[in-house]
Amino acid sequence: MNRIEKVFKTMKVEGRKAFVPYVMAGDGGLASLKEKLVFLQEAGATAIEIGIPFSDPVADGPVIQEAGIRALNTGVTLQEIVDCIREIRPIIHIPLIFMTYMNPLLAYGLERFSRDIQTSGIDGLIIPDLPIEEEEIITAYLDEVKIELIRLVTLQSPIERMEEITKRGKGFVYAVTVNGITGTRAQFATHLSSHLKKIKSVSPLPVLAGFGISTPEHVEEILKYCDGVIVGTKIIELMEAGNYEHIRALIDATKLPIA
């Protein structure tokens, strides 16, 4: 059983909700990735999304775009990131999930990439520009090495598509909470709660919501309707500012009793 499956089975039994932060590999230098992962694990993250920097991150807002540019400016390569995960993996016991666009994977080679990330200790993969209609280009390789492809459901996904997406895989479903790109939001669509309930009603997998989440209040509210939250932009901003206490407050909000 993959680490992601194990963790979410345990969380379901214990009635706990997930907090998955996102960091950009190479931002601040690849050497800083280890301390970020160690801090987030110690602060209580359920799993960690690790972004692979890319020159055309179409789904990313300015904060993550700039983190990617900072990383690319260090000259970091995907090979170096994979090797860095292999070195760090012995001290990180929570699931690690690569978040990457397709282009860097095609350049690396899909079979070689699938094999290398498995031996390095990666558990899951999110590829926002790979629709389920085209996923077999890589799922054949991922299935061989038991890497979970995490699929996304958008606000526009009709119930049939939600059913099609959520019946695949054994990790979790990524429910995108806004129309558009990543980045903190002051508020969410009024129909978000009913949308998340609808996904939960059809999904055999845990449902984690992401995009725009930036306050403990957001976390508490959204966790009423799903199994966890994913936070990227706010984590990057808080790490940049050295505001680790606020990161802890966001993670601690997942431990509050759900009203």
Ligand SMILES: O=P(O)(O)OC[C@@H](O)[C@@H](O)c1c[nH]c2ccccc12
């Ligand atoms: O940054 P936000 O608004 O908190 O959203 C999470 C998001 O950053 C992370 O999951 C992510 C980073 N890059 C992406 C590209 C597509 C989908 C998701 C992502």
